[in-house]
Amino acid sequence: MRIILLGAPGAGKGTQAQFLMGKYGIPQISTGDMLRSAIKAGTEMGLAAKKVMDEGKLVSDDIIIGLVKERIAQDDCKDGFLLDGFPRTIPQADAMKEAGVTVDHCIEFDVPDDVIVDRMGGRRVHPASGRVYHVVYNPPKVEGKDDQTGDDLIIRDDDKEETVRNRLGIYHEQTQPLVDYYNAEAAAGNCSYHKLDGTQPVDQVSQQLAELLG
Ligand code: AP5
Ligand code: ZN
Numbered sequence: 001m002r003i004i005l006l007g008a009p010g011a012g013k014g015t016q017a018q019f020l021m022g023k024y025g026i027p028q029i030s031t032g033d034m035l036r037s038a039i040k041a042g043t044e045m046g047l048a049a050k051k052v053m054d055e056g057k058l059v060s061d062d063i064i065i066g067l068v069k070e071r072i073a074q075d076d077c078k079d080g081f082l083l084d085g086f087p088r089t090i091p092q093a094d095a096m097k098e099a100g101v102t103v104d105h106c107i108e109f110d111v112p113d114d115v116i117v118d119r120m121g122g123r124r125v126h127p128a129s130g131r132v133y134h135v136v137y138n139p140p141k142v143e144g145k146d147d148q149t150g151d152d153l154i155i156r157d158d159d160k161e162e163t164v165r166n167r168l169g170i171y172h173e174q175t176q177p178l179v180d181y182y183n184a185e186a187a188a189g190n191c192s193y194h195k196l197d198g199t200q201p202v203d204q205v206s207q208q209l210a211e212l213l214g
Pocket of ligand 1: 007008009010011012013014015016031032033035052053056057058059060061064084085086087088092119120122123124132133134135137138158167198199200201202203205
């Protein structure tokens with residue numbers, strides 16, 4: 001099963017990706033997590049990406065398309081994958097199509113901007129696993145610690161309110177056109193399209209996903 005998770009920064013893509021990975025046993029491909037790993041490893045690409053990400057802008061299509069193509073070619077993706085944060089521009093979606101990568105489901109999480117700004121202020125992450133928490137809405141069992149490893153949780157560098165607002169602006173400008181793009185794909189019979197109310201509690205969103213994916 002090949003799934004695209006589409007939605008604004010903070011809409012819950014990473015949170016639901018963790019649920020779907022556990023349920024369907026398919027890997028999460030998060031371009032954001034891949035870039036953050038490159039930053040941590042101190043690669044040249046990582047250093048260049050950090051500057052762009054800290055401003056809330058998008059990394060160039062060429063870099064991202066290269067990263068995803070390489071990742072999808074790996075063995076664990078042969079039975080499917082979850083795309084989290086990709087594609088994010090029309091050229092990225094076109095590149096995937098040109099490479100013959102089809103998808104079964106496109107799922108959009110619909111969350112208004114003011115809810116997003118509130119959520120990002122309380123986000124805590126476990127970078128090694130991609131697990132995501134919120135101090136109020138999805139708290140870890142022990143404050144500041146990952147549930148499975150006990151490692152310290154961190155605040156992402158791009159979760160400052162000003163950066164979040166920049167990211168939201170970029171989302172509306174460059175990524176939201178993909179809503180029409182994948183609705184057209186669905187109308188042509190190439191995939192299914194589902195829009196979910198992402199303001200519901202985490203468990204409720206997961207339950208709806210399980211119902212629609214079967
Ligand atoms: P990326 O890491 O992809 O960030 P994003 O898309 O902006 O999305 P987030 O990870 O911020 O949010 P999310 O939807 O995963 O929400 P989450 O589940 O964490 O990208 C970062 C940067 O990398 C980009 O800005 C760009 O520079 C670059 N980049 C990445 N991909 C790129 C691409 N394809 N092209 C170009 N550049 C790229 O949840 C958020 C918070 O809300 C958490 O605290 C969570 O606990 C809480 N929460 C989740 N669901 C609920 C709920 N239902 N109710 C209440 N709280 C909830
Ligand atoms: Zn995420």
